[in-house]
Amino acid sequence: MKPEAGTALGDWFAGQGWTPADFQRATWAAYLAGRSGLVHSATGSGKSLAAWGGPLLEGLARADHDPPLRVLWVTPLRALASDTVTNLQAATDGVGLRWRVEKRTGDTGASARARQRRRPPAALVTTPESLSLLLSYRRGGEAFRGLRAVVVDEWHELLGSKRGVQLELCLARLRALAPGLRVWGLSATLGNTAEAQDVLLAGDPRGELIRGSEAKRIRIRGLLPGRHERFPWAGHLGVSLLPQVLEHLGSARSCLLFTNTRSQAELWFEAILRARSDWLEGLGLHHGSIDRALRDRIEAGLREGRFRCVVATSSLDLGVDFSPVDRVVQVGSPKGVARLAQRAGRCGHQPGAESEVLCVPSHALELVEIAAARRAWDAGRIEGRTPLRGCLDVLAQHLVTLAAGDGFQPEALLAEVRTTHAYRDLGDEAWQWVLDFVTGGGPVLAAYPDFRRVLRGDDGRYRIAGRAHAARHRMSIGTITSDAAIAVRFQGGGHLGTIEESFISRLRPGDTFLFAGRALELVRVRDLTAYVRRARGSRRAVPRWQGGRLPLSTELADGVREILAEVRAGHLRDPETRAVADVLAIQQRWSALPGPGELLAERVDSREGAHLFLYPFAGRLVHEGLAALIAWRLGRRQPATFSITVNDYGFELLADELPALDAETVRSLFHPEALVEDLLACVNASELARRQFRDIARIAGLVFQGYPGRGKSARQLQASSGLIYDTLARYDPDNRLLGQARDEVLERQLELQRLRRVLGDISDWRVRYHEPERLTPLAFPLWADRLRNRLSTERWEDRVARMVARLEKAAGPA
Incomplete structure (x- = not known):
């Protein structure tokens, strides 16, 4: 079936010089047949028009000009909304359909919101938070009764998060x-x-999964350093490769240089600017903490081709609309195959075009990760996103949202909630607990009027307790949580963006730091605002954001193991592997290279004490839990105090003394029995859960962040939620939100399920136990990272450099 044939849509495609792809035609046909579905296709292949074509064809067939709301388009980022509106309106006008396409996000003005309530547009582009807000108004549901379609853009970005759960409830x-x-x-x-x-x-069951015609062709290659140290340490290699990166960028008209963290983005922007001051007008910096107006200017410049290079984080991963760039560079390991493919797709951003990405390692061993990423993409091994289940804080927020709107009947709403994947198994007791929570706060908080947010009417319908409760709730709708943001402003005015409070709290007036591509001096902090002026000093701190803890994905970790096993057998298939052959040769000569089904353990004795290095290759988050667990189990055999350091490859345990170890003893430490009990005993689970409870309490409505312009600091929120946590833990220990806080610590901070799988695997693995005389190339990055976190009058870099010199001498000529 070719529903576009002989229609205005087909003519418009032809006028653009396009031919509809098979998957677009299939999506239009499925939509017109009344079906729902998921379109899975590469970035830049035309997914948006696949989803938009069906409603346009239906509107044309019905001559449905200027109707009330027909299509809701949900985007994960409000920054994407303006571009989406422009693109959808262009196609709508192109086929001659008189539909208004508008946006409704947190940036939409009050007059526009009021007009939309009186006269809704035919299509509305919004976010999950704004959709919840629309449902919180009286008679808000009336606007949706004529709705025919909902399109969820970038669904993979919402899946596996509480924002995705929030959207499930709204749908x-x-x-x-x-x-x-x-x-x-x-x-x-x-x-x-x-x-x-x-x-x-x-x-x-009638839903359709429609795939693009073919996988995106992506050329992934690593930047090979001409000479590198054989004992890598994190971050050392990256900026030293700047000359080669500049040479790569020099022949391109436009480029995106992606980093994994905002801190890296700040450092690379400054490094490029120092090396090429003549690029000043064409160099941009883009990340989520920079002021929205500054980011808008960067995005507009990309569309207009005014930027030679933009240094960015994941803030430009998604579909911000601009012409494809000539080059994409990824600094540091991509950590995941999907993330690298998303970024690579920003060049060759059109159907059938090949994308290319140059990966710049921040240390030598990352070259192996780059080779593993290329192999995984070529083999079609891409990470999935695990959906969340049973988040009672999100459900409680949703109930108050509906109560603030038209109210709800509990029996009907329970049946509705159980249609979602997240609450498919919601029990009657849990449901009643949530109802009791929103109507009274539970047995401990029932005496406080602030927690009686919802009332049951004589007709059995649940409604909001009053206007004040409704207003406070609408200001708190959403599930996005982070460290409290401190606004950064120049003394004389001008907003630069936001920095997490935990970073600013460590600075004193007069200290300098790098932010938004500028060297700034802190003048004072007042009312959640850091006032700054331009700095002249050379020593600068770089802000560190909580979002910088990206763990190595399972697909990449497995790929690294496979490559190491090949190298051990003498096969060097990849150029990146050949570039680090001398590093891997030393590792094999002094200890071993672990392969699939093997755990490498190294014990090294030094003046600092006894070091135990273990390499499960399971990612940073799993290793944090594993390190604490193994230290706890070792300590039960022989009392000791451990220093712990982790990275994506493994972890180090340092103590004054260690018990006698061998391969079988090491394996016995990884038994999966009593995992949860041991974890709760070895980590400060109570304090971790107490901190996690702050986010849960905010989402569930137990704490209020404050009115606009008078927000509470992270310290105030932690104090408020901490007081509630302690009260509930003492007088209502079975409170379900306390249990959820503990579960979220185990699952999200320690990746319990992945940790359980790793323990189960290792119990069947071969343990390769070695006692090398000195630090190996795999151990050295862990040693250097631990040293970085210690206070000393000696510069960290100087001590690391001396150790490198000693190890290089022991290793002999390259």
Whole structure:
């Protein structure tokens, strides 16, 4: 079937010089047949037009000009909303359909919001938070009764987060308001597409999974250093490769240089600017903490081709609309195959075009990760996103949202909630607990009026307790949580962006730091604002944001193991592997290279004490839990105090003394029995859960962040939530939100399920136990990272350099 043939849509495609792809035609046909589905195709392949074409064809067939709301387009980032509106309106005008396409996000003005309530547009582009807000208004549901379709853009970015759970609940409400509603998701670079479709469509058996015609062709290559140290340490190699990076960029008209963290972005922007001051007008910096107006200027410059190079983080990963750039550079390991493919797709951003990405290692061993990423992409091994289940804090927020709107009948709402994947197994007791929580706060908090947010009317319908409760709730809708943000402003005015409070709290007036591409001196901090002026000093701190802890994915970790096993057998298949052959040769000569099904353990004695290095290759988050667990189990055999350091490859335990060890003893430490009990005993689980409870309490409505312009600091929020936590822990220990806080610590901070799998695997693995005379290339980065975190009158770099010199001498000529 070719529904576009002989229609205005087909003519418009032809006028653009395009031919509809098979997957676009298939999506249009499925939509017109009344079906929902998920479109999984590469970035830049035309997914948006695949989803938008069906509603346009339906509107043309019905001559449905200037109707009330017909299509809701949900985007994960409000920064994408303006571009989406422009693109959808262009296609709408192009086919001659008189539809208004507008946006409704946190940036939309009050007058525009009021007008949209009086006269909704035919299509509304919004975010999960703004959609919840729309449902919180009286008679808000009336606007959705004529809704025909919901399109969820970049579904892979919402899946596996509480924002995704929030959207699941909103979609369940929309399906109840508009029977026959069709829901379509758009996604790229996702490994578990069938599960993603099931979550989005609430298990609809008639849903369709439509794939793009072919996988995106991506050329992934590593930047090979001419000469590098054979004992790598994190961050040392990266900026030293700047001359080669500049040479790569020099022949391109436009380039995106991606980093994994905002700190790296700040450092690379400054390094490029120092080396090429003549690029000043064409060099940009883009990350999520920079002021929105500054980011808008960068995005506009990219569209207009005014920037030679923009240094960015994941803030430009998604579909911000601009012409494809000539070059994409990734600094540091991509950590995941999907993330690298998303970034590479920013060049060759059109159907059939090949994308290319140059990966710049921040240390020598990352070259192996780059080779593993290329192999994984070529083999189609891409990470999935695990959906969340049973988040009672999000459910409680949703109940108050509906109570603030038209109210709800509990029996009908329970049936509606159970249609979602997240609450498919919600029990009657848990449901009643949430109802009791929103109506009274539970047995301990029932005496406080602030927690009686919802009242049951005589008709059995639950409604908001009053206007004040509704207003406070609307200001708190959403599930995005982070360290409290401190605004950064020049003394004379001018907003630069936000920095996490935990960083600013370590600085004193007069200290200098790098932010938004500028060297700044802190003048004072007042009312959650850091006032600054331009700095002249050369020594600068670089802000560190909580989002910088990206763990190595399972796919990449498995790929690294496979490559190391090949090298051990004498096979050097990849140019990146050949570039670090001397590093791996020393590792093999002094100890061993671990392969699949093997755990490498190294014990090294030094003047500092006894070091035990273990390499499960399971990622940083799992290693944090494993390190604490193994230290706890070792300590039960022989009392000791341990210093712990982790990275993506393994972890180091340092003590004054260690018990006698061999391969079998090491394996016995990794038994999976009593895992949760041992974890709760060895980590400060109570304090971790107490901190996690702050986010849960905020989402569930137990603490209020404050009114606009009078927000509470992270310290105030932690104090408020901590007081509630301690009260509940003492007088209501079975409170379900306390249990959720503990579970989230185990699952998200320690990756309990992945940790459990790793323990199960290692119990069957071969343990290669070695006692080398000195630090090996795998051990050295862990040693150097631990040293970085210690206070000393000696510069960290000087001590690391001396150790490198000693190890290089022991290793002999390259």
